[in-house]
Amino acid sequence: MTTSTAPAASTVPTTPVRTPRAWRALLPALFVAPASMGVSGPSLALPDAARELGVSAGSAAWLMTAFGVGMAVGTPLLSATAGRRGPGGTVRASGALLVLGAALVLAAGSLPLAVAGRAVEAVGAAGVTVAAFQLAGRDGTGRTSGIVAIGSALGGTLGLFAGAAVARAAGWQAALVLPLLSLLVLLPVLRLTGRATPRTGVATPGAAPGVVRPLDILRAPGFLAAAGLMLALSTVNFALLYAAPHRFSALTGWSPVRTGAVAALAALTGALLSWLLIRLAPRLGTRRTRTLLAAASATALLLAALAPWPVAVLLGSGLSALATAGGQGVLTGAATRGLGEERQGLGIGLFNLAFLTGVAAGPALAAAVAA
CATH class of the missing domain: 1.20.1250.20 (MFS general substrate transporter like domains)
Incomplete structure (x- = not known):
């Protein structure tokens, strides 16, 4: 899981920092x-x-x-x-x-x-x-x-x-x-x-600074599709982050510490393997990559929620981590492509907001379904 943010303004160090x-x-x-x-x-x-x-x-x-x-x-x-x-x-x-x-x-x-x-x-x-x-x-x-x-x-x-x-x-x-x-x-x-x-930027006399509005970003080609898919991937991932370890523990009878160890290993493996998907994405093309991400997330949800085997639950967790981490790497570029330099920062911020909405919504939805 990553949450990248774009700084609102760049900074200029005024004192040298002597650090290796x-x-x-x-x-x-x-x-x-x-x-x-x-x-x-x-x-x-x-x-x-x-x-x-x-x-x-x-x-x-x-x-x-x-x-x-x-x-x-x-x-x-x-x-x-x-x-x-x-x-x-x-x-x-x-x-x-x-x-x-x-x-x-x-x-x-x-x-x-x-x-x-x-x-x-x-x-x-x-x-x-x-x-x-x-x-x-x-x-x-x-x-x-x-x-x-x-x-x-x-x-x-x-x-x-x-x-x-x-x-x-x-x-x-x-x-x-x-x-x-x-x-x-x-x-x-x-x-x-x-x-x-x-x-701080110095305004050129007679030039009005451009105002970038969120609606301008939302209307940009491809932004809503990329951000919407990221929201879905994130929601599934963090729902499983809440629910999958409990289901694995119920199926195995393992302690929370043992369960946490194997669940963390599964998620970490998936996150690390996501770089393969990121490298393949340019060859696959936008449509195939998004279809693959959506299919992987849906498969992960089915495995973790319905499969009767503990190893399948772990496989679902790892597959969801792979899809989410790979989605962040691929979809950030897709969401902000063509926005222009002046709109990049706000675009990344809104895209990250979609990701973070999934962080909040996933556990709540999982708890509601389990209730």
Whole structure:
């Protein structure tokens, strides 16, 4: 799972930052990986949360849905912060929100307070993602952005196992605050940002700045088709992220920790294999690639939801991860192709909003079906 965001404005470092090149590439990835764990970490801890909070399993699913909603809301908000204050301001704001959200979760004795804490925590996680990709974009080659995307995907998949493990060791609330681990590298990341000031455009006398509206993006050829497919892929993927491990555990009788380990391995394998699909996409063409993505996601849903064999459930999870990660790589370009430089940022933001809507909707829909 990856959630890439485009910074609202570029920044110009005013103070040189003496950091080894390899560390400059790895730090943003290490920063974003724990934030991504917040999406999947609670999945196998939800039964314990429901029991202690005195609510149904379906109601406890809001602890996952709230994170997707918070990221969807937080991404544009923290992107605006990045534009005004640079990545350093975004890093500081994100760290404060992570701490505040985690404090609410750890103090929660009721579901509404825990859900509110998760939402605040997710806004902080969105800021971490925005800052990480903004820092990655400074190298101008795209390689660091790729490393950050891998870090995000690793965090999202390994969160299943990490959440189950920490819930067993320290209780269900610990599984809900895994994004706090991003704070371990917050100070080095702050040093990496240096002192940055937003780069503001200087208007040419007599020239009116162009105004890009969301409706302009939605009317662009191919955008709605690409974003709609991404929404579908994401919704299925995060519904399975919630439901598939529970079904696998029911079929095998395995513990949450063992289930989390194999579920994370299946999802990680699928995400890593997605690069094959991305490489094949130009040969297949747009229509065949989209048909393949939709078919893979539908097959994954059927396997994970209906197959009576545990291995088929894992296969469904891995296939969904492959389709979603591959879809992000292929459909982002399809959605923004032909938009023009002045509309690229908003186009990527709206496309990511479709992805994040699926992050929020998937667990809620899965819980509603299971109820």
